[in-house]
Amino acid sequence: MNKIESPPQAGDPRLTIAQASCADDYDPNSMPVAKARAFIHQFLKPVTGVLRVPVRSALGRVLAKDIHSPVNVPSHRNSAMDGWAMRGADLSPIDEVTLQEVGVSFAGKPFTGNVGPRQCVRIMTGGVVPEGADTVVMQERSHASGKSITFAAGQKTGQNVREAGEDLKAGSLALAKGRIVRPAELGLIASLGIGEVAVYRPLRVAFFSTGDELKSVGTALGEGEIYDSNRYTILGMLARLGCEPLDMGVVRDDPKLLEEAFAAAAANADVVITSGGVSVGEADFVKTMLGKLGEVVFWKIAMKPGRPLAYGKIGGAHFFGLPGNPVSVMVTFYQFVRDALLVLMGAHPVDSVPTFRATCTTRLKKAPGRTEFQRGVLTRDDDGSLSVRPTGEQGSGILKSMSDANCFIILGDATGNVEPGTSVEVQLLEGVV
Numbered sequence: 001m002n003k004i005e006s007p008p009q010a011g012d013p014r015l016t017i018a019q020a021s022c023a024d025d026y027d028p029n030s031m032p033v034a035k036a037r038a039f040i041h042q043f044l045k046p047v048t049g050v051l052r053v054p055v056r057s058a059l060g061r062v063l064a065k066d067i068h069s070p071v072n073v074p075s076h077r078n079s080a081m082d083g084w085a086m087r088g089a090d091l092s093p094i095d096e097v098t099l100q101e102v103g104v105s106f107a108g109k110p111f112t113g114n115v116g117p118r119q120c121v122r123i124m125t126g127g128v129v130p131e132g133a134d135t136v137v138m139q140e141r142s143h144a145s146g147k148s149i150t151f152a153a154g155q156k157t158g159q160n161v162r163e164a165g166e167d168l169k170a171g172s173l174a175l176a177k178g179r180i181v182r183p184a185e186l187g188l189i190a191s192l193g194i195g196e197v198a199v200y201r202p203l204r205v206a207f208f209s210t211g212d213e214l215k216s217v218g219t220a221l222g223e224g225e226i227y228d229s230n231r232y233t234i235l236g237m238l239a240r241l242g243c244e245p246l247d248m249g250v251v252r253d254d255p256k257l258l259e260e261a262f263a264a265a266a267a268n269a270d271v272v273i274t275s276g277g278v279s280v281g282e283a284d285f286v287k288t289m290l291g292k293l294g295e296v297v298f299w300k301i302a303m304k305p306g307r308p309l310a311y312g313k314i315g316g317a318h319f320f321g322l323p324g325n326p327v328s329v330m331v332t333f334y335q336f337v338r339d340a341l342l343v344l345m346g347a348h349p350v351d352s353v354p355t356f357r358a359t360c361t362t363r364l365k366k367a368p369g370r371t372e373f374q375r376g377v378l379t380r381d382d383d384g385s386l387s388v389r390p391t392g393e394q395g396s397g398i399l400k401s402m403s404d405a406n407c408f409i410i411l412g413d414a415t416g417n418v419e420p421g422t423s424v425e426v427q428l429l430e431g432v433v
């Protein structure tokens with residue numbers, strides 16, 4: 001357990017989990033979002049296991065070692081344009097100049113001779129700039145008459161030439177450990193001729209749903225029963241992050257079964273995520289039981305949706321007890337669990353999903369005192385400006401509000417009702433890459 005030895009100060013987020021559950025400053029009944037996040041982050045230690053995988057299998061994984069470039073990129077001096085290569089000294093700033101073409105240098109098929117005075121070589125983009133030449137004139141500024149090529153005035157020595165090692169020098173840092181491999185990194189690694197990379201082992205995340213009313217898909221519903229949807233959203237969110245999910249099904253609200261499930265999950269995974277069972281009335285026996293198994297704090301976060309949230313350690317595993325309501329599950333996952341999992345996966349730095357501002361076109365009801373994450377639809381207007389409106393009913397059980405949304409509208413603690421035309425903070429649900 002990551003206990004912090006120095007005595008806690010007022011306002012100091014460095015408390016142990018046990019201390020936090022009774023410290024006044026950590027009022028479990030109105031925990032600000034940012035403070036809960038900061039508290040959780042002090043306990044996160046990245047995985048250390050490393051595996052080597054082929055580059056093709058590295059997408060979404062986290063680099064476990066720095067990658068230094070074994071080569072110069074580009075590996076040779078080459079042309080940035082289609083045109084002719086020559087000595088810059090042969091060109092004139094004020095007059096046209098005519099030079100003799102003595103060969104061609106295409107990408108992959110270099111000209112092996114030397115470019116002498118008053119000579120030039122036909123060159124294509126990516127072609128090796130031959131010995132003797134130091135300048136390329138683009139073909140749009142040139143005129144060919146047989147092998148006599150005339151170049152317009154006003155050229156500069158060195159133009160349109162990409163130097164060897166200009167992008168990356170051999171031996172320099174190409175990618176730092178902690179980098180999440182995206183399509184650009186796959187290409188960059190391949191461009192260095194590297195076929196295998198060291199990545200952190202996947203983070204194992206066990207999850208289960210709690211509730212006597214829950215049935216799994218494929219079984220008939222009895223009176224008052226509902227289908228368990230949270231395990232599906234959680235599975236999806238974990239898969240998107242690149243975690244290794246361990247689906248432990250539905251567990252009834254029975255202390256003995258729950259205790260077994262928590263113990264098994266913590267023994268088999270780095271992280272345990274549950275949904276349901278942490279709201280008032282339900283939390284008490286879970287609290288007692290988790291108190292036996294580990295150290296857990298139960299908060300009422302000053303947010304909507306997603307008020308109840310539990311965080312702690314069960315043995316070596318981190319535990320996130322998310323609320324039961326389907327929208328609350330997603331909101332709390334994105335606002336607390338996502339970044340924490342990325343840290344545990346070894347990602348560094350972990351940037352929260354950026355927010356920006358858009359004009360809200362609809363009146364929003366909001367009471368000051370907590371942060372709201374309304375589900376919104378962001379659109380670009382004809383003039384290029386961004387507008388946002390809520391998806392409709394914002395109940396924490398209405399999963400369709402997440403499905404219809406492409407962003408969160410984040411209304412801070414102090415914000416009250418929002419009038420149409422007001423600028424609000426939004427956070428996109430989809431990234432570009």
Ligand code: AMP
Nearest residue numbers: 209227228229230276277279323324325
């Ligand atoms: P709880 O936090 O357990 O009190 O649950 C709050 C609400 O979310 C209740 O209406 C539950 O029926 C519902 N709920 C809890 N777990 C799930 C689940 N896995 N799938 C769908 N709804 C759920």
Ligand code: MG
Nearest residue numbers: 210211276277
């Ligand atoms: Mg429940």
